[in-house]
Amino acid sequence: MGFKxxxxxxxxxxxxxxxxxxAILARMKEKEIGAIVVGTKxxxxxxxxEFAEAHENIFATxxxxxxxxxxxxxxxxxxxxxxKEKVVAIGECGLDYFRxxxxxxxxxEVGEExxxxxxxxxxxxxxxxxxxxxxxxHCRSSIKTEDAHNDLLEILLPAKExxxxxxxxxxxFFTGSAELGQKFIDIEFSLSFPGVITFSRELREEMVKLxxxxxxxxxxxxxxxxxxxxxxxxxxxxxxEVAEKIASLRAEAGLExxxxxxxxxxxxxx
Numbered sequence: 001m002g003f004k005x006x007x008x009x010x011x012x013x014x015x016x017x018x019x020x021x022x023a024i025l026a027r028m029k030e031k032e033i034g035a036i037v038v039g040t041k042x043x044x045x046x047x048x049x050e051f052a053e054a055h056e057n058i059f060a061t062x063x064x065x066x067x068x069x070x071x072x073x074x075x076x077x078x079x080x081x082x083x084k085e086k087v088v089a090i091g092e093c094g095l096d097y098f099r100x101x102x103x104x105x106x107x108x109e110v111g112e113e114x115x116x117x118x119x120x121x122x123x124x125x126x127x128x129x130x131x132x133x134x135x136x137x138h139c140r141s142s143i144k145t146e147d148a149h150n151d152l153l154e155i156l157l158p159a160k161e162x163x164x165x166x167x168x169x170x171x172x173f174f175t176g177s178a179e180l181g182q183k184f185i186d187i188e189f190s191l192s193f194p195g196v197i198t199f200s201r202e203l204r205e206e207m208v209k210l211x212x213x214x215x216x217x218x219x220x221x222x223x224x225x226x227x228x229x230x231x232x233x234x235x236x237x238x239x240x241e242v243a244e245k246i247a248s249l250r251a252e253a254g255l256e257x258x259x260x261x262x263x264x265x266x267x268x269x270x
Contacts, residue, residue, distance in 0.1 A: 007236040008036055028237055035236045038092050061089040089136040134169045169190075197217075
């Protein structure tokens with residue numbers, strides 16, 4: 001089926017939506033919205049796949065979130081899930097150094113945690129290449145740094161040389177600079193922008209410097225609602241605000257004038 005809008009990253013299968021999920025699905029159908037629901041561990045990945053299989057306009061990812069230190073990687077389990085037709089990406093996976101500053105841990109423990117995350121990410125990368133589905137990447141650096149992004153690139157750049165077009169992916173919830181974003185675009189990755197684009201002047205200024213063909217939009221619902229829904233629970237239908245804001249900002253900058261339509265890891269205009 002075709003979509004007018006597409007939410008590249010959400011958590012509609014989470015418990016947060018148990019009370020009104022069907023109503024949201026109805027609103028999505030009315031507005032012609034498709035979405036990817038994202039797995040963050042074994043259980044949520046399985047639930048994401050089952051949810052996607054039950055709804056034509058929903059797709060899924062499977063993987064382990066980098067901050068989930070208790071979840072162990074199960075190669076056979078995730079490969080089996082990833083082979084399902086409605087699974088379109090591996091993740092969300094990546095590196096998250098942001099929370100370490102708020103934890104009372106030693107430098108040794110920080111180093112060990114970073115290595116754990118890197119090794120876990122490499123397992124996702126290998127599975128992505130093996131089954132031919134892109135990565136859904138979560139990457140969050142320490143405050144006022146790009147440390148996690150730099151470490152991620154240290155893994156991705158040689159992997160791209162090794163695997164070429166077999167290595168693809170999307171940088172979920174991208175809020176960095178255009179210079180940083182271009183580094184991922186250079187290895188043929190896409191960047192999905194969240195609701196933050198509707199109220200962050202700095203992010204708006206960076207987004208318009210990037211090529212349209214590498215831009216996706218997302219909600220990351222139930223988190224990070226866009227204007228005019230800030231303070232409320234986010235939902236996939238709010239991806240309309242994200243897409244329209246991106247389109248209007250680019251038009252104001254003298255770039256593309258047509259409304260942008262986001263779908264999977266590709267983008268088209270209508």
